[in-house]
Amino acid sequence: MKFALVLLTCTMTTVCFSQSRTTADLIITNAKIWTVDPARPTAEAVAVAGDRIIAVGSKADIETLRGPNTNLIDAGGKLLLPGFNDAHVHFVEGGRQLDSVQLNDATSTAEFVRRVEEQVKKTPKGEWVLGGDWDETKWTPAQLPTKELIDPFTPDTPLFISRYDGHMSLANSVALRLAGITAQTPDPPGGVIVRDSQGNPTGALKDAAEELVQKVIPPLTSEQRLRAIHRALDYAASFGVTSVQQMANADDDSDSFADIKAYGELLQHGELTTRIYVTAGISDWEQEAKIGVRHAFGSSYLRIGALKGFADGSLGSRTAYFFDPYSDDPKNLGILGAGMLPLLKMQDWVTRADAAGLQVCIHAIGDHAISDVLDIYWSAMRVNRGAEHRFRIEHAQHMAAKDFDRFSQLDVIASVQPYQAIDDGRWAEARIGHDRASRTYAFRTFLNHGVHLAFGTEWDVAPLNPLLTVYAAVTRATLDGKHPEGWFPEQKLTVAEAVQAYTMGSAYAEFQEKEKGSITPGKLADMVLLSDDIFSIDPAKIREVKVLKTFVGGKLTWYQAHYHASL
Numbered sequence: 001m002k003f004a005l006v007l008l009t010c011t012m013t014t015v016c017f018s019q020s021r022t023t024a025d026l027i028i029t030n031a032k033i034w035t036v037d038p039a040r041p042t043a044e045a046v047a048v049a050g051d052r053i054i055a056v057g058s059k060a061d062i063e064t065l066r067g068p069n070t071n072l073i074d075a076g077g078k079l080l081l082p083g084f085n086d087a088h089v090h091f092v093e094g095g096r097q098l099d100s101v102q103l104n105d106a107t108s109t110a111e112f113v114r115r116v117e118e119q120v121k122k123t124p125k126g127e128w129v130l131g132g133d134w135d136e137t138k139w140t141p142a143q144l145p146t147k148e149l150i151d152p153f154t155p156d157t158p159l160f161i162s163r164y165d166g167h168m169s170l171a172n173s174v175a176l177r178l179a180g181i182t183a184q185t186p187d188p189p190g191g192v193i194v195r196d197s198q199g200n201p202t203g204a205l206k207d208a209a210e211e212l213v214q215k216v217i218p219p220l221t222s223e224q225r226l227r228a229i230h231r232a233l234d235y236a237a238s239f240g241v242t243s244v245q246q247m248a249n250a251d252d253d254s255d256s257f258a259d260i261k262a263y264g265e266l267l268q269h270g271e272l273t274t275r276i277y278v279t280a281g282i283s284d285w286e287q288e289a290k291i292g293v294r295h296a297f298g299s300s301y302l303r304i305g306a307l308k309g310f311a312d313g314s315l316g317s318r319t320a321y322f323f324d325p326y327s328d329d330p331k332n333l334g335i336l337g338a339g340m341l342p343l344l345k346m347q348d349w350v351t352r353a354d355a356a357g358l359q360v361c362i363h364a365i366g367d368h369a370i371s372d373v374l375d376i377y378w379s380a381m382r383v384n385r386g387a388e389h390r391f392r393i394e395h396a397q398h399m400a401a402k403d404f405d406r407f408s409q410l411d412v413i414a415s416v417q418p419y420q421a422i423d424d425g426r427w428a429e430a431r432i433g434h435d436r437a438s439r440t441y442a443f444r445t446f447l448n449h450g451v452h453l454a455f456g457t458e459w460d461v462a463p464l465n466p467l468l469t470v471y472a473a474v475t476r477a478t479l480d481g482k483h484p485e486g487w488f489p490e491q492k493l494t495v496a497e498a499v500q501a502y503t504m505g506s507a508y509a510e511f512q513e514k515e516k517g518s519i520t521p522g523k524l525a526d527m528v529l530l531s532d533d534i535f536s537i538d539p540a541k542i543r544e545v546k547v548l549k550t551f552v553g554g555k556l557t558w559y560q561a562h563y564h565a566s567l
Ligand SMILES: [Zn+2]
Pocket: 088, 089, 090, 247, 458
């Protein structure tokens, strides 16, 4: 048996160990292992040498690989899964947010104002107050905030706080002045300056209009950036997130390159504890193409070579772009992103980036925006025949019935964030009506059409905790408690399908399905040990499940006791 295992190791791994190497550095035994590998779906123990899994099997099988220096971990019968791979995060913003004002769960305007005031008091004079993630739908009445709420206590402090979906922000008067926004400023293409009845800006800025302020905010210092990344790495480890895919914030996002530089520095010092795939803005495709970078270029901890573009806005900000008007706003179809005006602009970026071997990921939420992006992908495929594209649509939230087939024929990856289904599910139907809502976050329909699903969260916009996402996909129970049996329950997934999308699905979405995504000999030893068996507990309890241990490349990056001690 021992001999057989060694042979197996040598035939199945990409890094082939010498025949004489028969001992493991790490064995996790007495575990309930869900491997996400159809060749062996369950097991009791796993052996690791270096940063790779070398064997998976029964306790007795794996025991034969134990040597005098093997670190043996008894999992106490708990569930061990491949590490979670979050296919859509804003990692640096997430790290920043952990230190900034938290407005998402404010339930009234008064609470919103109180928290902002507290943050302003903590902020050195002249420094910007940022972050926020406010959500006015949680207030009564659900009214957009205005600068008048903030101005009385910010005479010298510029403030620009974002709505939770990132498609709208509130500026105070100091910030509007610095950005030069007045009643005379026209709406930029792809954006809206919200105005009062006299035509004066209220401080709320939508989509491309946000950039008017963003461009006057000083960039992060490299020290601030590194500090944010460190915070984010620790936070990811505490949730069993072993890989993340970072999405650029705009078609043109110079922060992506500054982030890559910072990650590179951490990699060199051995301080990256989460594997990262970083996208740049699509309009910057040539910067990567000209030095020969292709998709998934790099090492196991840091890869680049993907690009992110924006087709439209969001449902919450009524800027997601639909074929038919919003049900509660009959003149409004939403708006296309600036990079889609005209469509040929995006088509040109995509076609050329794809020809250079770079991977393209485009944010599209409304059914019309999704349809347009599918058209663009189709035309790029006709030009760049034979290439492996793995085009992605980020969010793919509201599908036109006619587009599921096309999605699958073009083999486009649906990079989706199930938590948003239980969050937006509170109010989405009022905004788009029953028929369109029935094809919203349509995970089951995607799977029925053979579409590749990748799971993510869009942290810092939504919580990073993967158990909340699995809970959302499995229960579709909206956060307001109004759909305990599930909002459009026919779209629920099983726990196994949700875990698959969060591990192998996300690995596929970054061209890494041979390297990670399952507990398989030869793959990177990225694993997470959970407090409860999510396959057998009441699905409603999945959101309470805790992470006990996180392993990245066979190294323990987090364990529960340590976390409590450090709080
Ligand atoms: Zn995003």
